[in-house]
Amino acid sequence: MxxxxxxxxxxxxxxxxxxxxxxxxxxxxxxxxxxxxxxxxxxxxxxxxxxxxxxxxxxxxxxxxxxxxxxxxxxxxxxxxxxxxxxxxxxxxxxxxxxxxxxxxxxxxxxxxxxxxxxxxxxxxxxxxxxxxxxxxxxxxxxxxxxxxxxxxxxxxxxxxxxxxxxxxxxRYLHVVPQIVRDPRRALERNEDPFGGDLLKRINEATPRTRDARLRRVAEALKIAVPQFVDLKLDHDKEGRPHLKAGFKHWRPNPSYQTEEVFSDGTLRLIGFLWSLGEKxxxxxxxxxxxxxxxxxxxxxxxxxxxxxxxxxxxxxxxxxxxxxxxxxxxxxxxxxxxxxxxxxxxxxxxxxxxxxxxxxxxxxxxxxxxxxxxxxxxxxxxxxxxxxxx
Structure with a gap:
C-alpha cells in the first residue's frame, strides 16, 4: 500500500x-x-x-x-x-x-x-x-x-x-546524548534511538541526493556557529560503519578533517537538531x-x-x-x-x-x-x- x-x-x-x-x-x-x-x-x-x-x-x-x-x-x-x-x-x-x-x-x-x-x-x-x-x-x-x-x-x-x-x-522524540552518538557500536543501530544512537544510520540511509543537500544546509549553519568549520560529509570506515567528517581551517592550505568521535557536545547536538528538522x-x-x-x-x-x-x-x-x-x-x-x-x-x-x-x-x-x-x-x-x- x-x-x-x-x-x-x-x-x-x-x-x-x-x-x-x-x-x-x-x-x-x-x-x-x-x-x-x-x-x-x-x-x-x-x-x-x-x-x-x-x-x-x-x-x-x-x-x-x-x-x-x-x-x-x-x-x-x-x-x-x-x-x-x-x-x-x-x-x-x-x-x-x-x-x-x-x-x-x-x-x-x-x-x-x-x-x-x-x-x-x-x-x-x-x-x-x-x-x-x-x-x-x-x-x-x-x-x-x-x-x-x-x-x-x-x-x-x-x-x-x-x-x-x-x-x-x-x-519522533529526540534528546541527543553526544556520548551515545560517538559510540561506534551504535552506528548501525537497527532500532530507533531517541538519544541519537541511530543518527548516523538515518543519515546513511537517506538517498545520496537528499543526504548531500541536507548536509550542505547543516554545514551552512555550522559555519556560523562553529569557529573554523569548513564542511561536513559522510564517510565509511573499513568495517563499513558510517561516520560524519567535518573539515576545519588551520594554518595549512587544506582543512583538517575530524570524525564525530571528537566533535564537541554542542556540535553533535546541533547536527542532530538540524538533521531532524529537515526530515519530512x-x-x-x-x-x-x-x-x-x-x-x-x-x-x-x-x-x-x-x-x-x-x-x-x-x-x-x-x-x-x-x-x-x-x-x-x-x-x-x-x-x-x-x-x-x-x-x-x-x-x-x-x-x-x-x-x-x-x-x-x-x-x-x-x-x-x-x-x-x-x-x-x-x-x-x-x-x-x-x-x-x-x-
Missing amino acids: AKIEHHGLRLTRLKLTNWRNFQAAEVMLSKRAFFIGPNAAGKSNLLDAIRFLRDLVKPIAGGFSTALELRDGLTAVRCLQARRINFVEIDVDIGNDENRSLWSYRLRFNRFPREPFPTVEEEEIKRRGKSIKYQARDKDTQDPFRFSQSLIQQATNQAEFRELVEFFTSI DGPLLLEEPELSLHPDVVRQLPAMIARMQRLSGRQVCMTTHSDALVGADGVGLHEVHRLIPSENGTTIETAKNNPEIRTLVESGLSVGEAAMPLARPKGVEQLSLFDAVAP
Whole structure:
C-alpha cells in the first residue's frame, strides 16, 4: 500500500486527564510550541503523552499494553493527585491551517478491581467531527481481554483511519546524548534511538541526493556557529560503519578533517537538531535543545526552525529553561506554554492568556523577558543561602 501523505498535519490540541503530573490540563498547539516551567513540573511527561500515541501504533514492540509496560505500568502514569476520577485519558486533535480538527482521538484506560491488567475503558476516533470508530467497556464485562488492545493498534481495523495511524507513527522524540552518538557500536543501530544512537544510520540511509543537500544546509549553519568549520560529509570506515567528517581551517592550505568521535557536545547536538528538522515527518519532540550551545546560537534556533518548517512542514514541540530561546525574535505569545505545578497537579497556561505577560510584551519586552520570570521556582533565591557542607 502506498504511503499516505500527512505533510502539513500537526497536533492542534492536547488534553490530559490524570496523566502523570496532570490531573486536568489542556493546551492548543501551533507549529512551534515552547514549554517552560520549574523542574519536575511535568514538561518531559507532557512530551511523553505524545510519545505514548506513537507507541500505541508501532508495528513492532508497540500497542497499548507494551506502551504502558515501557512506562512501568498504569500506577506509574496515573496522576498522584487523581481522586474521584481515577481513569487516565489522552485526547488530541490533529489538523492543519485550514481545519484544526481533521482527526480527533481519545483514549481512556484504567484497571478495574480484581483484574490483573489495565484495559481500554473508552476509545473514539473522529474524522472531521464525525465518529468513525468507538468502543467502551462495561466494568462488569465477562471478557476483559477484549479490551486489552486499543482499536488504533489493530491492523485489521485501520483502513478507515490509516492517515491517523501514519501520523502517530511519524512522531519522533529526540534528546541527543553526544556520548551515545560517538559510540561506534551504535552506528548501525537497527532500532530507533531517541538519544541519537541511530543518527548516523538515518543519515546513511537517506538517498545520496537528499543526504548531500541536507548536509550542505547543516554545514551552512555550522559555519556560523562553529569557529573554523569548513564542511561536513559522510564517510565509511573499513568495517563499513558510517561516520560524519567535518573539515576545519588551520594554518595549512587544506582543512583538517575530524570524525564525530571528537566533535564537541554542542556540535553533535546541533547536527542532530538540524538533521531532524529537515526530515519530512510528524511532530518532533525536543528536550532542552539549548544544551551545550552558546546563548547567541540558541537565540537563532526558533528562526532556524521556522525556516526549515517551510521546507519540511514539521511541527516542533520543545521543553526549555532558556531565556534566550523563548526570548528570540519572532516567538509569539501563542507559542509559549507555562506549566504551573500545584497540590492539585500541574496546569498549562498559554502566554497569550496571561494579562500580565501580554501587558509586558505590549510595553516592549520580549516574550521570554515577560514569561520566564513567572516560570521560576518559588523562593529560588533561598538556594544561595543553602550550606551543603554544614555538619
